[in-house]
Amino acid sequence: MDSDALLEIQNLKTYYPIRGGFFRRVVGNVKAVDDVSFTIKRGETLGLVGESGCGKSTTGRTILRLMKPTDGKVLFEGEDITNLSGARLQKARRDFQMIFQDPYASLNPMQMVGDIISEPILNYEKRDKKELKQYVKNLLKKVGLPEEAYYKYAHEFSGGQRQRIGIARALALNPKLIIADEPVSALDVSVQSQVLNLLKDLQEEFGLTYLFIAHDLSVVKHMSDRIGVMYLGNLVEVASNKDLYQEPLHPYTQALISAIPEPNPKLKKERIVLQGDVPSPANPPTGCPFHTRCPMAQEICSQEKPPLKEVKPGHHVACVLY
Numbered sequence: 180m181d182s183d184a185l186l187e188i189q190n191l192k193t194y195y196p197i198r199g200g201f202f203r204r205v206v207g208n209v210k211a212v213d214d215v216s217f218t219i220k221r222g223e224t225l226g227l228v229g230e231s232g233c234g235k236s237t238t239g240r241t242i243l244r245l246m247k248p249t250d251g252k253v254l255f256e257g258e259d260i261t262n263l264s265g266a267r268l269q270k271a272r273r274d275f276q277m278i279f280q281d282p283y284a285s286l287n288p289m290q291m292v293g294d295i296i297s298e299p300i301l302n303y304e305k306r307d308k309k310e311l312k313q314y315v316k317n318l319l320k321k322v323g324l325p326e327e328a329y330y331k332y333a334h335e336f337s338g339g340q341r342q343r344i345g346i347a348r349a350l351a352l353n354p355k356l357i358i359a360d361e362p363v364s365a366l367d368v369s370v371q372s373q374v375l376n377l378l379k380d381l382q383e384e385f386g387l388t389y390l391f392i393a394h395d396l397s398v399v400k401h402m403s404d405r406i407g408v409m410y411l412g413n414l415v416e417v418a419s420n421k422d423l424y425q426e427p428l429h430p431y432t433q434a435l436i437s438a439i440p441e442p443n444p445k446l447k448k449e450r451i452v453l454q455g456d457v458p459s460p461a462n463p464p465t466g467c468p469f470h471t472r473c474p475m476a477q478e479i480c481s482q483e484k485p486p487l488k489e490v491k492p493g494h495h496v497a498c499v500l501y
Contacts, residue, residue, distance in 0.1 A: 184218040185356060185388050186242070191215045191251035193234075193241045197461060209461045211237040213412035213468075214251070216487065219356070224382070224389040226403030226420075228396060228435070230457060234412040235392045236280075239358040242390070243277055244268060255356070273303055275356040276349040281365055282341035286333040292319070293329035296348050303352065318347045321384075323377060339370035343377070350381065358390045363398060375401060396439050400424060405493075408432045411468040412460055414487055418494040428496045430473045467499070475500065 192215075194208035212234045219225045227235045241248050244260065253261045260271050276299075279285035286295055296315045300306060306314070316326040322343040333341055342362060349357050359378065363371040375398065381387060391402050399406055406423045408416040408431065416429040427433045434451040441448050453472045458464050464471050470480035479499055487497040 183220045185221045185256060186219040186390070187252075187254040188215060188217050188238075188242065189252040189254065191238065191241060191253065192249040193237050193246060194249040207461055208249075210412050210463055211460055212241060212248075213460075213463070215409075215412070215414050216251075217407055217414060217417060219388055219390060221355075221388055222382075222386055223404040224391050224402055226399035226406040227390060227392045227409060228394060228399045228406060229409035231394060232457065232460070233409040234460075235394075235409055236360050238409070239277070239360050239390060239392050243272070243275060243358060245277075269302075273352050274354050275358065276352065276354040278342070278345050278349050278357060278359040278362045280361040282338050282345055283333075283365075285345055286341060288333055290332070291329065292331055292333065292336075292344055295333070295344065296351050299348065299351050315347075315351075318350060319344075321350070321381070322347045323373075337370075338366050339374060342366060342374055346374075346377065346381070350385065353385070354387070356388045356390070358392070360392045361394065362391075364393065364395065371398070378402070396435060408435065411458060411463055413468050413497065414495075415469065415498070416494075416496045417487065418496075422491070422494050428490065428494065428501060429469075429498050430475050431469050467497070 191212055193212040194210050196205045197207040197209060198204060199206040215238060217225065227238065229235055240246050242253055248261060252259055255271065255275065263271055293312065293315050296318060297311055300311065312329070316329055319326060319328050324340060324343055333344065336344065363374050366374060379402065382389060391399065393399050400420060403420050405417065405419050407414050408429065410431050416423065416427070416432045423432065424436060427436050434453050437449065437451040455472045458471055464481070466481040466484055470476040473480065477499065485497045485499050487495050489495050490501040
């Protein structure tokens, strides 16, 4: 494992069984994540982008062990946490937390904000009540909320404020890794930039490492040091922020980049429109998963699945053209 890597994912697979017949036997699998490998270095942000249903969120939840992987390994600081359970898994989870997509569904409506943020801390250690209350109030100020928010309930806040509460809860245990699962997609555009800038400020202050999951390419560009592009449960390209947006290599990445709106209406940009629909992950195509929609597909593309390989320093792509 790379000494600078905080997290290393090796050949990760997460399949959902399809059951049928009178005895509900397994008759197939939905291949939500299919042989994905990547690393995240300490202090960096890796963006994970792709269409809805490509496996981004499942990847994040599998890393956190909110769901059990079908195969592969998850190494955190060199330790294999893939098969941990019980007390050992709970101990490991202190170092990685999640910011959920929906700020409305991810907060307990029956608890005051102070209790929501205090709960993960009390799961791991005993704290003096007065000291804990002040610690939580300081966290609320860090995320841009007043101390009085401690005594209120989640329904008393706007969507952006609720997401700030979720961020404070994720920070409560001083984690090393935060997985942000589309943290601004449910927010108004005017609030999104505020939350994104808050995440960047907190990363600098606390030395955090992010796996930032999103489908908005502009948001990912703003947040990420490196970016991984997913299609049908597979990573098809991984590169630095600059390389990916200036010189995308995979045909799918090129199509995604071409879809980003151009802020200057005088500049014309050729749009790459993909034909057909995304295949079902329950019955993915043989060979390259993208070949059924690829404008540059060759005969070999339907026969062999190209590996993700480094074609330039730090730039990996899974395509027979390289």
